[in-house]
Amino acid sequence: MKHSGCTFEYERERNADLMRAYREAISECKVIHMPDIFRAVVNKASERFWVSEERAAIVISHIMRGGKLHNMRPLKQEMFREIHRRVMVLKEQNPDMSLNQLAFFAVRQKAPKFYLTPGSAKVIICKIKKAYKQRNHHLRHHQWRKQ
Template sequence: MAKYNGSKLECSEERINALMVEYDRCIMSCSVVRRHEIFKKIVNSPCSRFWVSGFRAAVVMAGIMRGDDLSGMRPLKREMFHEIYRRVLELQKRHPDYSLYRLACLAVLQPAPKFYMSPSSAKIMFYKAKKEWYRRKGLLRKYSH
């Protein structure tokens, strides 16, 4: 299991890398590329972790424990936090002495069933990161036209 160092920037870069890897995987598996379908497929693919900090997850978990139904959140974000909460409760059964923060950090580092973002958000992230991603892979000329 990966260690969490608390850096929002590191998490952001890690999420972009995961998104780009999944994009490449999807493109290679398609005979016909339809961008909108690709981004729908990407965001519903499993990923290595939940893309939220342990601190933020702990704050939201504390709110849920106090009765917050998260009705003010966007549906995908609410769904993600409910899944993290379910996992926190499972971890708490095995580690009753752990703090809520520690449980939340452990939960967010577990593999996530999907990215919990909209296809349009994934598309925006992809296009912002594409040039740098392909430059690092040595493929910039191939995709620059």
């Protein structure tokens, strides 16, 4: 199915959505306990399902042919089962649409959560924050040298 080393075309958008959820989670709690924050982040609703339309169509086609998702982690299985459920609802409403079209519309609907582990969210958020700090440091250093 998916190959190691694939790039994720919606990484920037997913990261922005994840940071939105992170900021919300922090603003909603009285005491900041990071494990609880990351658990809250991954369970917040997301702008969409963070998978490409093409990948979703491939996996949904596999499911529709009776294929199993044994080689996937439980959260990915859960995500694709939810996308499959939504594709079937859309197919009932739009029987003339192709699977690619149905997958396109299904993955762009709001997702009930991020389908990430709290540990994965922590790693991604830490990378985002580190890149932000490096960018700001570089900009400040660069501006100082010009003066």
